[in-house]
Amino acid sequence: MTASSVDLSGLERAERVTELRRRLAAMPGGGAPAAARAQVPTGAAPVVSVPADPADPAEPTGPEGPEAGAAPDVVAPGAAVSGVAVPRSVASLLPGGVLQAGRVTAVAGSATLRVGLLAAATASGARCAVVGWPELGVAAVAEQGGRLDCLALVPDAGPDPAAVVSVLLDGLDLVLLGPGVPAVAPSRARVLAGRVRTAGAVLLVGPGWPGAELTLAGRHCRYGGLGTGAGRLASVSTVVRCSGRAAPPRTAEWVAAG
Template sequence: MGSNALPPEPGTREHTLDELRRRMAAVPGRGASVAGHMPREQPFRRDLLPVPPPLAALLPDGGLPKGAVVAYSGAHSLLTGLLAAVTANGGHAAVVGLPRLGLLAAAEMGAELSRLAVIPDPGSDPAEVAAVLLDGLDLVVLGLDGFAVPPARCRVLAARARNRGTTLVVAGGEWADPTLRLDSRVTGYRGLGPGRGRLRSVCLDVRVSAKAGQSRHGHMDLCAKAGRTEWLPRETLSRTAEGTALREAVS
């Protein structure tokens, strides 16, 4: 751009992209402050992004590969868990085109909101906004709102994510040839009484499909406890519930 060129008009697509690039330039180097935020459950690896512990047991390498494209469908709870795991461990993440994704829920899962950028309305081309964000973040979650990305563009964005080492998670649309597919669905709730009572946990079924190898299927629970939200394998919660019932029965 020449020295006499005018800056893009505010509110235009070009202005939005220029503003995103400016913010990306101010993001600290990746991993600069990871050491002080190591999760107790999962050691940090340079080639993988951390995930909620029950999901790690289903993934082929125990985390999301950096530079991969993950096609996601199902409950937003697991998406929020991914964002929380990455930002709590010192990573930077962004959410594009998912205005209903709850920041309060992310904070209760341990997310560091100062490391999370949210673009609820990316305009008519959310994939282009995501492409800019791939340049400097660890995780980008892109909501497609039912849109099918053409295969040729999928290949271009996948190559960009791979070259930048940024994991791209695409949700609510169609994406050709992703590295992984994650599907989750809510199968039940615990703690609700007839007309009263508190919601103590949400039960999820999760399936992980990779390009090579068999699909893996597991169950996990999102549990509320003292203002925090924890991820537990289904069997862990079952043992806890049984122990509580036994103590109540003998007391």
């Protein structure tokens, strides 16, 4: 399985829109509105997690991470939730245990956190796109259990990335803006936020984005598998902090494969 890379260089705006819609229709499960695909029935909301310490199934505490490429576990929070799945330790920080549909969330700090969110979302079947992040290593997404056939890449969105994002929101469950996409003016951010709500999708932006309702900030705190001058990286522990208008500040540790 390979991620689909969309080359928009040299295309006019109308041609970009046509090409994006063609690629979106070709992705697995294409055609249904994002809001309809994101709706999860009561008791069956999928939240993708990494294997945990048996003594504490709710939150991994040891240095060992999941085996690279292994399919992640799925748990169900028992409440009707519309949104996109996340790693279980991150789910404990979020209202409803998912990235809720129709909301804009900022992601700051560790690139591992962004990769983990993409892996969890695609592993649950959500269709995702990454805009403005040509350095993204899709192998890392696959190692976390993600599905690359549910991932579209737009390394260069041209002079108006917001217009590209608007088209993607109409057909996908989650759109992540990479470090190559700068924050927009508050007025433009409000327009995009309206598109997010209408589509029932999730938009992940960088720090400093106007109007983001939540912020997830990741910071590496421990590496597993490495000894003194020897060893092989087996896992990366990341402290994730969630803050914003929709939830009180909370912190958890998430262990990802190295």
